[in-house]
Amino acid sequence: MASTRGTSFGSSRAEVAAAKLADILAGQQTGARLGTKEEVRASVDASLSLASFNETLRLLQSRGLVTVRPGPGGGVFVAEQSPMARLGNALLGLNIDRSTVGEAVRIRNALEALVVEDACLYATRADVAAMEQALARMRDALREEDGIEFLHSNWELHSKIAATARSEILSSLYLSLLDLVEEHTISVRSAGPMSLTEFHRERLGIHEDLVRAIEQGDLVEAAATVELHNKGLGVEARPSRGHRRR
């Protein structure tokens, strides 16, 4: 299980040491004592300075991987990682490529039903107003035949919908996936043969239905619309541009 999952990118000595220590940690039971800070430092990288090793420990602490305690018998301990922390770390370690984006879309669609359900239950009048505003932007974009703007306003609508969800975990998950998709999507097109404008008109209609269902709190209608929404979508992704170096 001690795989070398690169934590993003470890160019600094502190991060390299963190990766190494994380690997050591993976082979230990939670709660185990690794030794005093000094001992651990020496075993990870004897040439690492105290300051840098403090950075290492700070990183791992913030990821919920270790605990450091003072006093006799103190030192560095393997933390019990909450599933949430594990999830967070698992996602942090993933690198984004083209296929990831496709999967993100798929997952997002699966979550759409939940988000919309929540919106039906909890959306306030102000929330609905915000959605209407996004819808208006979509209409404008359609009239102007501005595909990019159409996409953006559509995303805005979805994020407004997601913002009403009560569950923090659901909304952050959904919004992040939306972000992820946004960042890597060039264009969306119909799955079938259809002119772009016509396609957009149809999409707009679906979203109008969606907002109406949310406004009326009609769970059944909303679910049906979501299903319609998720059908017939083709997403064209571009390869990750990585993180621009500058």
Added chain:
Amino acid sequence: MASTRGTSFGSSRAEVAAAKLADILAGQQTGARLGTKEEVRASVDASLSLASFNETLRLLQSRGLVTVRPGPGGGVFVAEQSPMARLGNALLGLNIDRSTVGEAVRIRNALEALVVEDACLYATRADVAAMEQALARMRDALREEDGIEFLHSNWELHSKIAATARSEILSSLYLSLLDLVEEHTISVRSAGPMSLTEFHRERLGIHEDLVRAIEQGDLVEAAATVELHNKGLGVEARPSRGHRRR
């Protein structure tokens, strides 16, 4: 937008400074220069030592929030955080309470369809064998009327199914949610009035159908079974035990 979202728990000076700097960052455009390291340190917390501030910067760097560059005109810059990093860190900072668990179940159910779909498409014979093994454990548990064991074997089955999914993001998401639910679930019961054994018998049947559908790669049947699977489930969660202090 500049909310004080506590990153887990910021007791150390470095983390406090990181939170503060993150708030400052939120009001800046990507790529903006905040100044030299020394200037930024002074503006965030003049009494913070260099070593601690280095920890601060390391944390924010690992979260993809800042970049630090050497050379004339160098210093601390606002970076754009990748959605994945944002998601990971958002989840790291969430604390688990009772409602979270309920939401996790809900999300897990929504993902179940995707996972099973993947299993239908990609499961090898060996995968199916592993699933059968878990099924056998479930049958034993049913015979012994061992509710706990039934739960555990059921979870094992689900994790075997999820393990076949191709998409890393889907499977880690699903498995982590499963973990989370496991760790906080006391028991599962029927939504209606039904004896526990009878309930378990029904659940077993559903899971047998599921594995059969996967084995045959029958997407339609699998989807129907998943829907059946997600209905009529009551989960009894216990409050988070927090993180034991020791």
Added chain:
DNA sequence: CAGCCTAATTCATCATGATGGTTATTGACA
């Protein structure tokens, strides 16, 4: 034996100074 106090252990943070690596700018030179 229980409870309390002291001492020892270990981490947290600060201060300061030094060396070496990156990067942008400047100025000389072909």
Added chain:
DNA sequence: TGTCAATAACCATCATGATGAATTAGGCTG
């Protein structure tokens, strides 16, 4: 004018030493 080398601005990391706070172990008292 274009190229290249020297220079200066900055960061990364190391080394050392000091102070204070947290925490535990052990001993002492009632």
